Amino acid sequence: MGIIIGIDVGISTTKIIGIQDGKVVSPIRITAVDPVTSLYGAFGKYLHENGIGLADIEHIMLTGVGSAYIDKPVYGLPTTKVEEFLADGLGARHESGIKDAIVVSMGTGTSFVKCVGSEICHIGGIGAGGGTLQGLSRLLLNTSDIDHVCELARKGNLANINLLIGDISACPLPGLPMDATASLFGKAQSNATPEDVARGLIYMVLQSIGSAAVLSAIGSSIKDFILIGNLTLLPACKEIFPAIGELYGVRFHIPQHSEFCTAIGAGLNYDSLGVKGVKGV
Numbered sequence: 001m002g003i004i005i006g007i008d009v010g011i012s013t014t015k016i017i018g019i020q021d022g023k024v025v026s027p028i029r030i031t032a033v034d035p036v037t038s039l040y041g042a043f044g045k046y047l048h049e050n051g052i053g054l055a056d057i058e059h060i061m062l063t064g065v066g067s068a069y070i071d072k073p074v075y076g077l078p079t080t081k082v083e084e085f086l087a088d089g090l091g092a093r094h095e096s097g098i099k100d101a102i103v104v105s106m107g108t109g110t111s112f113v114k115c116v117g118s119e120i121c122h123i124g125g126i127g128a129g130g131g132t133l134q135g136l137s138r139l140l141l142n143t144s145d146i147d148h149v150c151e152l153a154r155k156g157n158l159a160n161i162n163l164l165i166g167d168i169s170a171c172p173l174p175g176l177p178m179d180a181t182a183s184l185f186g187k188a189q190s191n192a193t194p195e196d197v198a199r200g201l202i203y204m205v206l207q208s209i210g211s212a213a214v215l216s217a218i219g220s221s222i223k224d225f226i227l228i229g230n231l232t233l234l235p236a237c238k239e240i241f242p243a244i245g246e247l248y249g250v251r252f253h254i255p256q257h258s259e260f261c262t263a264i265g266a267g268l269n270y271d272s273l274g275v276k277g278v279k280g281v
Contacts, residue, residue, distance in 0.1 A: 001020075001021075001058060002055075002056055002057055002058030002059075003018045003019070003020050003025070003052060003056055003057050003058060004018065004019040004020070004057075004058055004059050004060075004061065004267045004270045005017070005018055005019075005043075005046070005057055005059070005060045005061065005267065006018075006019060006061050006063075006087075006263040006264055006265070006266040006267025006268070007039060007042065007043070007060065007061065007062050007063070007064075007067075007263055007266065008063050008064040008084075008087070008260070008262040008263035008266060009035050009038065009039050009062060009063070009064040009065070009066030009067045009069075009070065010035065010038070010064055010065065010066050010107075011034070011035055011065060011066050012031055012032060012033065012034065012035070012038055013029060013030070013031045013038060014029070014030055014031075014032075014035070014038040014039050014041070014042040014064075014066070015027065015028070015029045015042070015259065015260050015262070015263045016028055016029075016030075016042045016043060016046045016263060017257075017260055017263045017264055017267055018046070018050070018052075018267070019264070019267040019268060019270070024095075024257060024260075024264055024267075025050070026046070026049065026050050027257055027260040027263065027264075028042065028045060028046055028049065029042070029259070029260075030042040030045055034069075035065075035066030035067075035069045035070075036066075036069055036070065038066065039062075039066065039070060039074070040074075043074060043075075054075055054077065057077055058078070058270075059077070059078045059079075059080065059270050060073075060074050060077050060078065060079045060080070061079075061080055061081075061082050061266040061267050061269055061270055062074075062079060062080070062081045062082065062266065062281070063081065063082040063083070063084045063087040063262055063263070063265070063266040064084055064262065065084070067081055070281060071281065072281060073281055074281075079281040080270075080281065081281060082265070082266045082269045084262060085111065085113050085120070085121070085122040086120055086265065086269065087262045087263075087264075087265030087266040087269065088103050088105045088111070088113045088228065088261065088262050088265060089103050089113045089115045089120035089265065090120065090264075090265035090266075090268045090269055091228065091260070091261030091262055091263070091264035091265030091266075091268065092113075092115070092226040092228050092255065092261045092265070093115055093226075094261075094264060094265070094268055095255035095256055095257055095258070095261055095264060096226045096253050096255040098224050098226060098253065099115065099116075099117070100115060100116050100117070100222060100224065101115050101222060101224040101225060101226050101253075102114050102115070102123070102213060102216055102217055102222055102224075102225050102226070103115060103225075103226045103228060103261075104209065104213045104225050104226065104227050104228070104229075104252075105228050105229050105261075105262065106129055106130065106209060106227060106228070106229035106230070106231035106232060107129055107130060107131075107229045107230065107231075108129050108130055108131035109125060109126065109127045109128065109129040109131060109132075110125055110126050110127075110128060110129045110209050110212070110229075111124070111125035112124050112125055112212075112213060112216045114216075114220075114222070116220075116222070123216060124216060126208065126209070126212045128205050128208045128209060128212075129205065129209070129229075129231065130146070130205075130229075130230055130231050132205050133146065133149070133201055133202065133205045133231075134146065136201050137149050137198070137201060140197050140201070141194055141197060141198060141201075146234075149198045149201065149202065150198075150202070150234060150235060150236075152194055152195045152197075152198035152199075153195065153198040153199040153201075153202050153236065154195075154199075154235075155195040156193070156195035156196040156197070156198055156199030156200070157195075157196050157199070158196075158199050158200060158203060159187075160187065160188070160189075160192055160193075160196045161184075161185055161187060161188045161192065161196050161197070161199065161200030161203075162181050162182075162183065162184055162185065162186060162187060162200060162203065163181070163182045163183040163186030163187045164178065164179055164180065164181060164182055165177065165178050165179070165180045165181075165182050166178035166179060167182065167187065168182055175247075176247075177247075180247065181203075181207060184200070184203070184204045184207065184208070185200055185204060188200065199236075202234060202236045203236065203240060205231070206231070206234065206236055206237060206240045206241070207240060207244070209231075210240060210241055210244040210252070211244065213225050213252075214244065214248045214250060217250070223249070223250045223251055224250070224251050224253060225245075225250060225251065225252045225253065226253050226254075226255060226261075227241065227252055227253065227254045227258060228255070228258050228259070228261035228262065229258070229259060229261075229262075230259050232254045232258040232259060233258075233259060237254060241254075
């Protein structure tokens with residue numbers, strides 16, 4: 001059996017992985033000016049860095065919003081498109097080992113995919129995500145470089161930005177400790193430092209995502225949330241999501257290769273080409 005290539009094509013960023021003998025091989029990411037350039041650039045780089053020839057590839061599985069711009073087989077190889085939400089669920093379950101969960105895909109915006117048994121379905125989403133963080137950083141910090149925003153945030157003081165329960169109440173409210181957030185940016189002043197603003201922006205986006213994820217599970221028995229996508233690489237995730245989990249009695253997980261889970265799920269779907277939502281190019 002040859003290598004199965006899973007590719008998550010974004011508008012400017014493409015992620016690519018190989019699946020061989022059920023294992024993920026050498027995930028990489030590349031950014032370009034458009035999805036077609038990004039796809040072919042990532043594919044060429046992947047082949048070169050891993051010493052793989054076209055004859056070694058059995059099938060290419062595409063997913064992501066940018067895959068809509070691909071209307072012919074990649075380099076003449078068998079190519080199939082996979083529904084993105086299905087890929088999210090397959091990849092997240094494979095990498096985490098958790099079967100029943102809500103997958104929180106944190107990209108430009110955020111989507112929620114419910115996985116229970118063999119069922120994988122999109123249940124909604126919110127418009128907060130990496131795009132929100134970049135846009136507000138451009139407006140408030142004059143940069144869209146997320147690494148720079150993270151460096152600023154490391155020195156910021158959240159107490160100068162967010163209003164806490166302890167700021168408005170003399171005692172804890174039912175289910176809400178004194179250090180719980182009452183209002184994001186509710187204490188911000190016009191003289192706030194860039195460091196404080198950067199920290200506040202990151203916390204605003206991630207706390208909003210975490211709270212929305214918890215609400216998406218209301219009415220179900222799900223207590224596990226699998227975080228995937230580029231925002232999982234933010235250092236603040238290791239602080240924010242455990243705190244939300246403790247507050248609500250749930251568990252957040254960031255699996256290995258979290259930013260590549262959608263590409264992994266696309267590759268894994270090769271074994272189920274007949275399922276709904278999958279079509280050839």
